Amino acid sequence: MSRILNGIVAVCPDLGIGNNGKLPWHPVRLSNEFKHFRTMTETPSVQGKQNVVIMGRKTWFSIPEKNRPLNNRINIILSRQCKVLPAGAHHLVPDFNSALRLVDTDLAEQADQVWIIGGSSLYKELMESSGTRRLFITQILKQFECDTFLPEISPDKFRLLPK
Template identity: 75%
Template sequence: MSRVLNAIVAMCPDLGIGRDGHLPWHPIRLKDEFKYFQKMTATASVEGKQNVVVMGKKTWFSIPEKNRPLNNRINIVLSRQMKVPPAGAHHLAPDFCSALKLIDTELSEQADQVWVIGGSSLYKELMQSQGTRRLFVTQVLEQFQCDTFFPEFCPDEYHLLPGFPGVPQGLQEENGIQYRFEVYESVVHCPLYSK
């Protein structure tokens, strides 16, 4: 059975996920939303194993240096140009397929869940991959200016789960910004993304 692949993202109504290398609502901080990200990506389901966070190079460098690598997780950075992992990163892979191969071979004894945390092109690769994918989406209900966007996803391919363990229900609000947590799941390959 193939591994479930998870993506976690916070987005504006227009699917915007970033601006100038920051979250769209920067400098406003959504501390509870960030704690949710930490909890979901760091909590392994198998004792003695660690979750893996996979990210593009820009996402890695958008994390404040003092927070790199993300604690209690195996950090894999993707880059076709870099020859060695950036300082602090645990592993470097040239692309998403290579990262998955690394997880299933060299890291198979220690890796639990796989979480894609950005950026845009990596989310798209995950959505084009086969098998079960889960999208953990924080729907921010206010529009901010964005220059980076989450790929559109096929509504026929993903269904909204009515509830998911560890995911708070209902409307949340911090610093005057409202948002809700949603989890979508897919098991079918979307014709929109077929090669």
């Protein structure tokens, strides 16, 4: 049985997630949202294991250098172009399936939950992949300018869970 994959994202009312390589609300820091992201992605369900965060190259570089890698988590970066592991990252892979394969092989003993943390195309791959997929979406109630968006969520594939 394939592993449960989790996606986590904060979206503006128009489903915008980013602008100019940063969060739309930059330089404002939404501290509760940041804490929520950290708690969700950082807390393993099994003691002694670590969660995995999988992200695209632009999301990796959108994280302030001093905060990379995201601590207490195994950081996997996707890039077709990069051939050299970005400084601070734990693993570099050329596609989504390679990331999942890595988690299920070399990292199998140490990896607990898998979190897809952006950007756009990774959320799309997550939504289109088969198996149990969970999306944790924080709705930001204010609109900011955005140039990057969460792909549309198919109501045939996802259902809203009660709180």
